[in-house]
Each structure stands twice: as C-alpha cells, then as structure tokens.
Amino acid sequence: MSRRARQPPSARLPLAGGLLAAAWLLQSGLPAVAAEPVAGTPLSFVACPVARDTGPDTDLCFFTEYDGHAYALVNPPDWGVPQLKHRVLVEGRVGSGPPVCGATPLDGRASVLTELDASCNVVMPFDGINKGVAGGVFNSGTPEQRAAAQDLARRAALDPRLSIQPAILDPPAPPPPAPPYEERTLVITYPFDSDRASGPDMVKLKALAVYARAAAARRVRVTGHRGDSRLSDGSDLAEKPPLAEARAKKVAGILQALGIDAAVTQVQWELEAPVGRGDEDWRNRRVEVTVSP
Amino acid sequence: MKALTICVPSKKAALEFPMNHAQHIARRLTFGLAWGLAIAGHAYADAPYDANEAWWQAGVPRVMPGRVEYADATGRVGVLNADGPFDTRGHAFFTPLGSNGRACVTCHQPANGMGLSVDSIRRRWEETGGKDPLFAAIDGSNCPTLPQAPRASHSLLLERGLIRVALPWPPRAPDGAVVPPEFTITVVSDPTGCNTDPLYGLSAKNPAISVYRRPRPVANMKYLLELPHGVPPSDFLFYNDKSLLPRNPETGAYVSLQLMSDGRDLTLKLQARDAGAGHLQVKAPLTERQLGQIESFERQVYAAQSVDAVAGELTAPGAPPGLGPEALHSGAPARLGNNPINRIFGSFAMWQQPAADARVGADLKAGADSQPGTDQSVQRARRESIARGADVFYLRRFLISDVGKYNDKGLGNPFKRSCGSGCHNTLLMGMDLAPGYMDLGLNNLPWANARPDLPLFKVVCESGAVPQSYLGRVMFTHDPGRALITGKCADVGASMTQQSRSLAARAPYFMNGSAANLRELVDFYDRRFNIGYTETEKQDLVNFLSVL
Numbered sequence: 001m002s003r004r005a006r007q008p009p010s011a012r013l014p015l016a017g018g019l020l021a022a023a024w025l026l027q028s029g030l031p032a033v034a035a036e037p038v039a040g041t042p043l044s045f046v047a048c049p050v051a052r053d054t055g056p057d058t059d060l061c062f063f064t065e066y067d068g069h070a071y072a073l074v075n076p077p078d079w080g081v082p083q084l085k086h087r088v089l090v091e092g093r094v095g096s097g098p099p100v101c102g103a104t105p106l107d108g109r110a111s112v113l114t115e116l117d118a119s120c121n122v123v124m125p126f127d128g129i130n131k132g133v134a135g136g137v138f139n140s141g142t143p144e145q146r147a148a149a150q151d152l153a154r155r156a157a158l159d160p161r162l163s164i165q166p167a168i169l170d171p172p173a174p175p176p177p178a179p180p181y182e183e184r185t186l187v188i189t190y191p192f193d194s195d196r197a198s199g200p201d202m203v204k205l206k207a208l209a210v211y212a213r214a215a216a217a218r219r220v221r222v223t224g225h226r227g228d229s230r231l232s233d234g235s236d237l238a239e240k241p242p243l244a245e246a247r248a249k250k251v252a253g254i255l256q257a258l259g260i261d262a263a264v265t266q267v268q269w270e271l272e273a274p275v276g277r278g279d280e281d282w283r284n285r286r287v288e289v290t291v292s293p
Numbered sequence: 294m295k296a297l298t299i300c301v302p303s304k305k306a307a308l309e310f311p312m313n314h315a316q317h318i319a320r321r322l323t324f325g326l327a328w329g330l331a332i333a334g335h336a337y338a339d340a341p342y343d344a345n346e347a348w349w350q351a352g353v354p355r356v357m358p359g360r361v362e363y364a365d366a367t368g369r370v371g372v373l374n375a376d377g378p379f380d381t382r383g384h385a386f387f388t389p390l391g392s393n394g395r396a397c398v399t400c401h402q403p404a405n406g407m408g409l410s411v412d413s414i415r416r417r418w419e420e421t422g423g424k425d426p427l428f429a430a431i432d433g434s435n436c437p438t439l440p441q442a443p444r445a446s447h448s449l450l451l452e453r454g455l456i457r458v459a460l461p462w463p464p465r466a467p468d469g470a471v472v473p474p475e476f477t478i479t480v481v482s483d484p485t486g487c488n489t490d491p492l493y494g495l496s497a498k499n500p501a502i503s504v505y506r507r508p509r510p511v512a513n514m515k516y517l518l519e520l521p522h523g524v525p526p527s528d529f530l531f532y533n534d535k536s537l538l539p540r541n542p543e544t545g546a547y548v549s550l551q552l553m554s555d556g557r558d559l560t561l562k563l564q565a566r567d568a569g570a571g572h573l574q575v576k577a578p579l580t581e582r583q584l585g586q587i588e589s590f591e592r593q594v595y596a597a598q599s600v601d602a603v604a605g606e607l608t609a610p611g612a613p614p615g616l617g618p619e620a621l622h623s624g625a626p627a628r629l630g631n632n633p634i635n636r637i638f639g640s641f642a643m644w645q646q647p648a649a650d651a652r653v654g655a656d657l658k659a660g661a662d663s664q665p666g667t668d669q670s671v672q673r674a675r676r677e678s679i680a681r682g683a684d685v686f687y688l689r690r691f692l693i694s695d696v697g698k699y700n701d702k703g704l705g706n707p708f709k710r711s712c713g714s715g716c717h718n719t720l721l722m723g724m725d726l727a728p729g730y731m732d733l734g735l736n737n738l739p740w741a742n743a744r745p746d747l748p749l750f751k752v753v754c755e756s757g758a759v760p761q762s763y764l765g766r767v768m769f770t771h772d773p774g775r776a777l778i779t780g781k782c783a784d785v786g787a788s789m790t791q792q793s794r795s796l797a798a799r800a801p802y803f804m805n806g807s808a809a810n811l812r813e814l815v816d817f818y819d820r821r822f823n824i825g826y827t828e829t830e831k832q833d834l835v836n837f838l839s840v841l
Contacts, residue, residue, distance in 0.1 A: 081705025116765045137632035153634050160640035161614040166628040167635050168523040196534045202526040
C-alpha cells in the first residue's frame with residue numbers, strides 16, 4: 001500500500017505526544033513520518049506500550065512508538081502481553097503484512113520490563129476502525145474440542161439444563177511416542193530478565209518428557225542461557241547474571257517432576273551472556289532441552 | 294390458578310415449605326423419612342436444641358440431615374449432605390476437640406452455607422452473652438491479651454466476621470525452616486494491639502503477624518480440590534510463573550491451591566490439623582481417624598442458595614439448572630465455564646423476558662411458570678432481574694488493571710474481561726480455575742476500602758527483589774496475604790479467589806469482610822475498575838449473586 005508523504009508532527013516525536021499524534025495519523029490513514037520503515041529492518045528499543053480498545057466484545061491490543069512510527073506489539077500465546085505501568089523491550093524486524101492494532105507489524109518479541117514506570121499509561125478508546133477478533137470456545141482448541149462445543153451449543157439451545165455440562169473438554173491424549181527414537185531438541189525462549197516460560201512451551205516440554213521416557217533416554221541435557229540486548233541507539237541492556245542458571249534449573253526440576261530420572265539429566269548453564277547484535281537478540285534468552293535416546 | 298405462598302425468611306430455619314411439584318414432594322418425603330428414621334434410631338430425646346435450631350453448637354448431638362434448608366438474607370440456603378443423614382455424636386467435625394470448646398462446625402455453620410455470617414455471630418453473642426466458644430480469646434477476640442468480657446474486644450468478629458490468624462514472621466516452610474523474606478515489615482497502625490503486643494506481636498519471643506480474615510465455607514470441595522481441566526499446563530504448573538504446583542505430602546499428587554486464601558495448607562487434612570492446633574487449641578495433634586472423619590464429611594457436603602423469597606424455588610423443574618446444591622453435587626468440577634454455553638453458572642434464559650424465552654423448550658418454560666412464589670408479576674420481575682444480572686456478570690466487559698499477580702501473569706495490563714470471563718471463570722463455582730493468587734486491592738493501599746479497624750503494615754522490599762508489579766517496592770497493606778507464606782515482595786496483598794456460592798447466607802464478603810452486603814461488594818468492583826455500572830445493573834448483579 002503506497003502512502004503519500006505529509007508533514008509529520010515532528011521528525012522524532014516526544015513520547016506521549018508522539019504516541020497520540022502517531023495514533024491520529026494512523027487513524028487518518030496517513031503516514032506518521034516521511035521515511036517509511038523498511039520490511040526486514042532490525043529494530044531494538046525500549047518504549048512505553050499503548051493499549052488500544054478494539055471494540056465492546058473484543059480484547060485490547062498494544063502498540064508502541066519508535067522514531068515516529070507505531071509498531072504493533074504481538075507475542076506468541078502466553079509469552080507475556082505488554083503492560084501499562086511498565087516499559088517494553090522491543091526486539092524484532094519490521095514486518096511486511098497489513099497493519100496490526102493499527103500499527104506496522106513487527107516480527108519478534110516484546111518483553112515487559114520489571115521496573116514500575118507510571119508514565120506508561122495510555123489507553124486509546126475504540127476508534128471504530130481497528131476492530132478486534134473475538135476468541136472463544138468455537139474457534140480455539142483441537143478440532144475435537146471445537147466440534148464437541150458446537151454440538152453441546154446446539155443441544156443446550158433446546159434444553160438449557162445442558163448448559164452446565166462442560167463445554168470445554170480435555171484435549172484428546174496424543175498418541176504415545178513410537179520408535180524409531182531419535183535425538184530431539186526443544187528450544188524455550190524467555191522474556192528479558194524472566195524465567196517464566198509460556199504455557200504452550202511447557203506443554204511441549206511435557207510432551208518431550210513423555211518422549212524421553214518412552215525412548216528410555218540415556219541423556220537429557222538442559223542448557224540455560226541468558227543474553228544481552230543491543231538497542232538500536234547503540235546502548236546495551238544486560239540480563240541479571242543468575243538467570244541462565246535459574247532457567248536451566250527450573251526446566252530440569254519440571255522434567256524430573258514429569259518422571260525424568262535425575263541420573264540421566266545433565267543440567268548446565270552458560271556463565272557469560274553473548275554480546276547483543278541488535279538483531280533478534282531475544283533468541284539468546286533460552287533453554288535448550290536435548291533428549292538423546 | 295395455583296395458590297401462591299410467600300417464602301419469608303425467619304430467624305429460625307424451617308425445613309419444609311410449600312411446593313407444587315410431585316417430584317419435589319417425593320424428594321422431601323424421602324429426605325424426611327430418612328431423617329426421621331435416623332432420629333428414631335438414635336433416641337435424641339435428651340437433645341437440648343430443637344432440630345430446627347439454626348446454630349450448630351459444638352458437641353451438642355444432632356442428626357446431620359441428608360438435606361436441610363435455612364433462612365438467610367434473601368430466602369433459604371440449602372445444604373446437601375450427600376452421603377446421607379448421620380448422628381454427629383462423637384463426629385470430629387462437630388465435637389470439641391481442644392481446650393476452648395470449639396468444633397469445626399463452630400465456624401462452618403450449615404445455616405451459613407458451611408461458612409459463618411456476621412448475623413449468626415451477633416445473634417450468638419446476644420444468646421450467650423459472649424460466652425460461646427466462638428468468641429474464644431485466642432482468635433475470636435481482637436487479641437488474646439485484651440479483657441475478654443467487653444464486646445469491643447471482639448469487634449472485628451462481631452462487626453466484620455473476622456477471625457485472627459497469627460502467622461510466624463519470618464515465614465516458615467512446612468518443615469519449619471525459615472523462608473528468607475524479600476522485605477521488611479513494620480507496624481504503622483495497630484488498632485487491635487496484637488501486632489505490637491509483647492506476647493503475640495512482632496517483638497514477641499516467637500514473632501508473629503496477626504491478620505484478620507473471614508472463614509471460607511467448607512462445602513463444594515470437589516470444585517476446589519480437583520486440578521483444573523482444559524487449561525494445560527495448569528494441571529501441574531502455576532499459571533503465574535510456570536513453576537511446579539506443590540504436592541500432597543501423603544500422595545505426591547499435585548494440589549490445586551484453591552483451598553485457602555494464602556495457600557498455607559495444601560490439603561483438607563493439613564488444614565484440619567492446622568485449624569485444630571490454632572483455632573481449636575487441641576493439646577495433642579488430631580488423630581488419623583479424626584482427620585479422616587473431617588475430610589470425608591467435607592468432601593461430600595454441598596451448599597447453595599435453594600429458595601429465593603421472591604423468585605421462588607431455585608431447584609424446581611424449569612429453574613436455571615446451575616442453582617441449588619444438587620446441581621453442585623452432580624456437576625463436573627474444575628472446568629472452565631467462561632464460554633457462551635456455560636456462562637459460568639449455566640443458562641438463565643428461562644427467566645429472561647419473552648423475547649429470549651423462545652430459545653427455551655416449551656416444557657421447561659411451562660415448568661418455570663408453574664413454580665410457587667409471590668405475586669406473579671413481582672416474581673417475574675425478580676427473575677428477569679436475576680437473568681439480567683447473569684448477563685452483566687458474564688457479558689459486561691471492563692478494563693481490569695493494575696491487579697498484581699494477575700495482569701502481570703501474561704494477560705496484559707489492562708485486560709478486558711467481564712466478571713465471569715475474567716477472574717471468576719470456574720463452571721458452577723465462580724473462582725479462578727487456573728490457580729493463582731492476585732492482589733485485587735482488598736488489602737493494599739490505595740485500593741482498599743478505608744479500614745481503620747485493621748492493622749496497617751508498611752512493607753519495604755529489597756532492591757533486588759522482583760517488585761509488586763503496580764505498587765513497586767514500598768507498600769502499605771492491611772494483610773500481606775500470600776507474601777506471609779512465600780516471603781516474596783511481588784506476593785504482597787495477593788490472595789486466592791474464592792467460590793461464589795451460598796453468598797446470601799454468609800455475609801460479609803471478601804477475605805477481610807470489607808463488603809457488608811452484596812451491594813457493597815458490587816460497589817467495590819465498580820469503584821476499583823471504574824466500570825460505570827448503572828443502578829439497574831448493580832441491582833441486577835446483586836439479585837443474581839444472591840441466588841448462587
């Protein structure tokens with residue numbers, strides 16, 4: 001989509017005014033600044049998130065402003081949605097798809113920073129344009145779960161007594177692992193300064209534990225990493241030193257709780273954090289779990 | 294035209310009331326017959342209290358009926374003793390086991406949905422001149438060192454229904470080891486005198502922090518104890534930080550943590566043992582037989598509102614299916630209810646205005662119309678209000694913001710949900726299914742209601758500690774909540790959501806009794822989250838909550 005150049009509110013917007021101005025410009029369908037962000041360009045910066053209401057029956061979405069442009073803040077499920085009262089560390093590449101949350105998409109991650117920052121506190125009201133999509137029982141979960149919910153909905157519409165039967169069933173158990181057993185690795189990534197993994201990653205970890213038990217793994221290696229982040233302005237953010245160890249030990253503890261013998265579990269962590277490159281540095285903040293049959 | 298009867302709440306519980314449906318009459322006859330046989334078999338001619346007496350006094354032999362109803366604020370609460378009637382003589386739940394004359398039942402009264410209402414407390418004070426074991430110095434008064442005769446020494450119990458809970462400082466792990474806290478705590482205000490008391494306070498030989506909390510009901514336990522379904526990996530991990538859930542020390546199974554507001558006791562048995570030592574002042578630990586009796590009883594007792602004085606019988610055919618204790622007995626525990634089918638407590642469509650009634654089967658609608666109640670137009674208006682309240686509870690979204698241990702557990706701040714699709718999402722029960730503690734603002738300033746009657750603490754966290762996400766590292770709180778167990782700065786003020794059944798029978802509400810009635814409860818949420826409920830929405834919500 002081509003955009004016409006228009007006099008921007010400023011070349012580099014002061015944060016609060018910049019956000020509002022950028023939001024206004026986005027609503028007007030006009031570019032915020034003369035220089036368009038180029039798809040694929042790495043970006044790394046710290047900024048306040050802005051919450052946008054997306055309609056009466058849908059969730060909020062979040063975006064932020066950097067160098068006069070608004071960028072959407074979207075993470076994988078349960079990786080951590082941005083929070084007002086906290087700044088976010090944004091590490092990604094400029095995306096090429098349609099606007100998300102009324103902003104340019106970013107492929108990457110947004111980490112909520114730990115410290116309180118009361119200045120990050122802007123909620124944009126619903127503008128009638130940036131509408132959200134409602135989630136729910138009929139369009140999430142496994143096909144079996146969705147079908148069961150649809151069936152119950154039909155029957156409960158005729159007989160309300162059925163409305164207290166569970167609409168969300170447990171997902172069917174995955175088929176048990178079968179040979180040949182080969183080496184498998186799971187990489188779990190983390191928000192900055194955090195050892196909280198996402199729910200989906202923990203579901204994968206549980207499946208890997210099942211696989212390791214089925215394969216009678218002779219070794220399960222857990223390696224923790226931390227990583228610094230090089231910001232686009234040239235400065236660096238460093239994670240707390242104990243995080244590599246904390247991440248590794250937490251994952252190893254969960255594996256052992258899931259039945260992996262401590263005797264075959266090798267837990268290690270990197271003492272040094274790799275220097276950030278300013279391009280997808282979030283990938284350094286990880287734990288690797290390798291199952292060797 | 295059928296004769297209509299008004300069900301008027303009275304001081305004494307009445308066990309029978311008019312019903313039109315043969316099915317219900319038969320059910321009543323069955324219960325009544327079983328009860329009568331039980332009484333005859335145990336020869337209770339010497340029982341000093343009438344079986345209709347609402348207050349269950351510790352150690353006074355009675356029969357626990359299979360089903361019983363008691364008058365409450367808006368109708369009647371029903372208690373289903375699913376395994377059937379039994380003689381309470383010698384039963385550990387009903388028998389004083391310690392030195393102060395209390396039993397479990399003292400604070401978990403059937404007439405209060407197995408909880409304890411402030412109305413019952415006040416009545417008991419008047420009936421006994423404050424001599425009932427409920428008012429025991431150890432925790433039924435503001436502090437044991439106060440003179441015990443004056444009413445003022447028991448003001449927190451009499452005014453807010455609060456029991457003193459003394460927790461060690463620094464915190465202790467279950468094995469007695471010290472849990473190093475991430476914060477210091479000082480007493481800013483001590484209206485009860487207990488936190489600065491040389492025997493019971495922070496400077497005592499065994500330093501303790503006294504906080505004041507409502508007893509939670511011991512009913513509908515399967516919903517609290519079963520691990521959550523449908524929200525993996527919360528069947529073995531905390532939602533908040535994805536760390537492992539604790540385990541039952543006896544079985545090794547993960548525990549749900551829904552049992553207590555601060556999670557300090559993991560199982561019913563451990564809770565009973567702890568309550569025996571603290572609240573009952575037993576000299577020796579409860580025996581395995583006593584613990585087993587208590588747990589067995591608690592696991593099979595269900596409580597929910599059974600009759601609304603205006604809307605009528607809540608368990609009759611055609612009534613909303615999630616109401617009454619029988620629905621809880623047969624219901625599936627630990628399931629997500631925040632979907633358009635379940636709507637947390639099931640459908641109320643049969644009580645909606647005619648336009649919505651088209652969705653209801655004709656036979657059920659007929660059943661709904663035939664229920665007893667007051668004047669039909671008044672009854673219809675009440676039912677419609679309740680149904681609108683169910684809609685407000687499930688559908689009316691608002692911005693949930695700055696809730697420590699909630700918005701920061703991956704959901705985002707703010708997070709837009711309704712009451713039901715947010716924190717109160719468990720099917721039929723209304724607590725948060727994926728176990729997690731949260732600081733709603735009940736105890737921490739600036740959100741907490743003004744409570745000059747409660748102690749106020751200042752918490753200062755270490756500079757390296759993860760702060761409370763929205764209050765930082767310096768906080769003022771009436772009750773540090775979960776942080777008194779974990780020692781973590783981020784947990785200050787956090788507590789576990791609780792079930793939403795039998796509400797009309799057990800006011801006041803919230804863990805510190807801040808809401809004297811359901812209207813004050815709704816007003817708190819309205820203020821805390823700037824919801825902007827209309828007056829009609831508030832009243833509809835109150836009416837809805839009162840039939841749960």
